[in-house]
Amino acid sequence: MDEAYSAEGERPPTEPDDALDRASVLFQHNPGFRQAFLRILQRCRDEAVELANLEATVEEVPGYPKLKQPPYFPIRWLHETGALEELYLDSDGRLHDGAEVAELDEDAFDDLVVAFAYRTTELGSKLAERFSLRNRLAQLLADEPDRQQTYCELLAFLTQKRSFAQIEALLRGRDVLVGTARDGIALQPSLFIDKLESVGAVAYDGGWQTTPEGKELIEG
Known part of the structure; x- marks a missing residue:
């Protein structure tokens, strides 16, 4: 190499x-x-x-x-x-x-x-x-079951390109931001996007959007 x-x-x-x-x-x-x-x-x-x-x-x-x-x-x-x-x-x-x-x-x-x-x-x-999206997303949801609903909602929300401000507006005030925090400090919406991006479910290209592979997964 x-x-x-x-x-x-x-x-x-x-x-x-x-x-x-x-x-x-x-x-x-x-x-x-x-x-x-x-x-x-x-x-x-x-x-x-x-x-x-x-x-x-x-x-x-x-x-x-x-x-x-x-x-x-x-x-x-x-x-x-x-x-x-x-x-x-x-x-x-x-x-x-x-x-x-x-x-x-x-x-x-x-x-x-x-x-x-x-x-x-x-x-x-x-x-x-x-390293398939299906396996990596399944592992993420298994590791963080209390955030599963929010991850799935974001994947559906981002089937259309969205700004980060729109994502923040969607999640602002949600119990999940405090209720699933591991150290008592309220979570930022960016954490959910970072986690989904890390497994290849969403990507940024002039806005945040579910990847084609992510769309196939949620539609299947």
Whole structure:
């Protein structure tokens, strides 16, 4: 992995023996990129996707521009963890895998390959399941059952883009802000938004809104 692996400037530890645990470090160290990682793995699950198209998918992730990283980076990081298989397209649109191009010299490679493509591996599918919104939201609700109703109400409220002032107005004066406080200090509405954002259920893009994955979950 190169120095760009972690947005926080930290390299992941190499101690875990299990491949899934090692790959999970990417998600754990880069929470801001989790939605992009999941969108990439979902997009490539059933078919190989050309790099340019995959980069466009990353750019469409709500809030991605604020991360100020080229869309190629999260794709490359997933490939380096083994979550994505790198494939190669020739001028006729045929796919070639790494074994097919391994023996080519630089000139032969350049003559054959016109574009890169990526496909989710079995490891990538397991990684996507481990960090899926459904699992992370279920864990949040299990950890904070006394706030469950408020989280669900916010997800429904934010199916339309809202300002933070509108969110504050919705929650202002609610018993949940005091009744579920762990230290006796009244909670701020921002806590609920932060928690939902951390699991990928809402995102900010000119306003707070439930993510497409969040909408699928509450509509399902």
